[in-house]
Structure formats: C-alpha cells, structure tokens
Amino acid sequence: MEKVVLGLTCVEMEPTAPRGTAASSAHGPITASLEDLELWTQFYQAGTEMVITKSGRRMFPQCKIRLSGLVPYLKYVVLADFVPMDNFRYKWTKDQWEVAGKAEPQLPGRSYIHPDSPAYGSHWMKEPVSFHKMKLTNNTLDQLGHIILHSMHRYQPRFLVVQADDLFNICWRGFQAFSFPQTVFISVTAYQNEQITKLKIDNNPFAKGFREQGKQQRRTHRLSPSQGQKRKRREELASSPKAEKSGLTKDETVQVQDSTSPGPVRYAPFWGPLGLSRASVPANQREEPTRETAAPTPGSYPAYRFQDYGPSIWEAAPGSDGRPRPVLPGAEPEVRQLPGDCAPPDKAGPHGPLYPPYSPEAGSGQWLVPAPAHGQPRPFPSLDGAAHGGTPDWGQYPLFSYACW
DNA sequence: TCATCTAGCACCTTTGAAATGT
C-alpha cells in the first residue's frame, strides 16, 4: 500500500476542544468498542480478579477492542496501559473485597504497544484489535517488558490510539484514550473469589481440563477441607446445564449479545454482594449505588468525549435525576483526548524500551510529574478531586514507557 | 497465626513445520 501522506506524523489536537482534527474530521471521530462485552460484564459483576505471576500472565477476559473512525490511509500506533483506580490495597475477607490499607508505592508504568503498530487505519478497522499477547506481572524487576502491577490493587486498562507513521515519530499530544468501566479488575496472585475461578474455567479454553469431570480425579494432591468444598461446588456447577450455557463464542461481538437482551438489566455494583465491600471503602471513594441501568444498547458504542475532563469515569453519566451515577457495563466507553505536551521521552527502537526498565534506582520519578506551570494546560486530564477521592492524576501514568511483545 | 506468594504439576489449546494429497 502506498504511503499517501508523507511526513504527516502528528495530528495536532486542541487540548480543550478534542473534536476537530485533520485526521478525524473527514471520517468522523475515532470510536472504540469493547469486544466480548457480555463476558466482561459477567466478570465485572463478580468483581473481576486478574491473575498476575512473576513470569507474566495473560489477561482473561482478553482485551479486544474494535476501532472505527480512523483514516484508512494514515498510520496509527495503538497501545494499552493500566491506570490504578485508587490509592488502596485490597484484601479478600469474608467473601468480599475490602480495603486493606494504603497502596504500594506506584511503579513506573509500562505501556504495551500493539505489535502491529504502526499500521494503517484500514488495518486497525479491519478486525478487532486484540491484546491477547499482553502479559501482566508482579515482578518489579521484570526484564521481559510485561506490564508490572501490584497484586491486590485495583486497575483499569486504558487503550490509546495516536496517529504516527512510525514508533520513532510519535507526537506526544493528541492521544485518543479509551477505557471501559467493565474492565476494572483487582490484580491477584491467586484467585480469591471462587465465582471468578468458575467463570474463568467455564470460559477459558486453556482451562478446559478443569471443567471436564473426571480429569480432576487424576490428581493425587490431598485437598484441604475448604478447598475440597470449593472444588465440589465447582464440579456441581460445571455439571449443571446452566453452567454450560454461560460460555461465549470466542469472537462474539457486542451486536450478537445485545440482540437478545430482553430489556433493562440490573448490574451489581463492583462491591455488591459478590464484589467489593462498600462499607470498607472510604466515603469519598464510593460510587453511587446502582439503582437501575439500561441494558446495553445494540451495536457498537460511540465514543464518549470528555470536553471538560470530567471528574471520574464512574460518574461520567448523570442520571435522570441529575445525580451522578456510575458508568456500568453497557454504558459508553470513556474516551479522552490526552493532549500531552508534545515532549517525547527518550526515543528507542520499536523493539526496545522507551524508558529504561524499572530499577530501584529509577525510583518513582516517572510517576511524579510536577504540576504544570500556572496557565499551562495540564498534561493529562485529572481524575482527582472529591468525586473520586484518592484517584491519582492521570498525568502520573506514562503512556509510552515500555514496549512489550 | 495469617494472608499472600511461588514453583511445580497435569492437562489443555494453539501454533507452525512437515508430510501428504490434489
């Protein structure tokens, strides 16, 4: 394919008016929709746990998004990173998540650059963009380029799209950032919530052996009483016809699942009976309780543009009574224009780190972005403030600190 | 004592090269 536009490597985007751009105006705004929405919603309802290991663990459900609105003949870089949702560490007590204390010191964030990057808009729009090779680790000394997270902390993946002809020439402004409320998870080194375990076993092909009766009997390990009970319950659930129906086809799209939605659905809040203990969360961190949320609307979800960098994704959609309410599964994704300051970090090859790998010497410097000078636009939209309690400023989270594949 | 983490296990799917067929 011929490169139509040469030298155009930066789509200038006005920080305060993230609409009109040379790239997007002709083809409409860039939009993203989350694939496997129903699966994500199931996990969200139970309070998603994502296993992280020292050697790196893939995510399940997989992060897969469908992009549209890109200019087919322009090249884009697509990446993902992870944003801490708050400043707390959690623990699993009495079948629910509770705040266990202050969060660990933040690690230098890493971004996973999709291996296809950079690619033409037509390529990204051709099929859903899958981040299935992305791995999460709790190893702070990881040299493999995996995403480093703290266990027992709450994160949300964020997807970024930027127009760039190559990885050396990314303009550090004009990022389009997408995040989806139902993808919030707590990172764990071992499953705590058996409902999540069951969901994973039921839906993950690699765990097929665990859901097939009889196979487990080959194991010679002796089970502790509580663990034995867990397994028994799981076997019972797995053998029920209902359990078999819960699986989704691999590439099920939003449209498929929505077409059969019977109507309004109630979603349990993240700390509902199966999720986080609401009482354990400090008052200024709580979401509004979910009263009723409309079922997901059919089709892809249009981009939700934040003109004013609203206070929190959890309160982005005001209710009919004017009160803020959490954005729940089926709601529109959060889309942010990340203006940046066009000051690129150290350049590095497409297969090398853009920042040095984490080392104790590096400290938390990457995370402590000094406040912008008076009158200067903030580098990234702020999520702090009373509405979101201790949620850190997004500006603290590097967009592009490490390339992983 | 307890919560959390780790390594190793058995079992599974995925992947890609080699073999075979058309």
Place this chain on the structure above:
DNA sequence: AACATTTCAAAGGTGCTAGATG
C-alpha cells in the same frame, strides 16, 4: 512444480496445590 489440506509434536497457557515467606 505449486498449492491446499492434514497431521503431529512442541510450546505455551491454565488453575490447583503444598510449602515458603513476611
């Protein structure tokens, strides 16, 4: 000879478990 299809082994992903760690 070129291409398509099938086969199969290796690689890698999964949750489970006991023991280690702090």
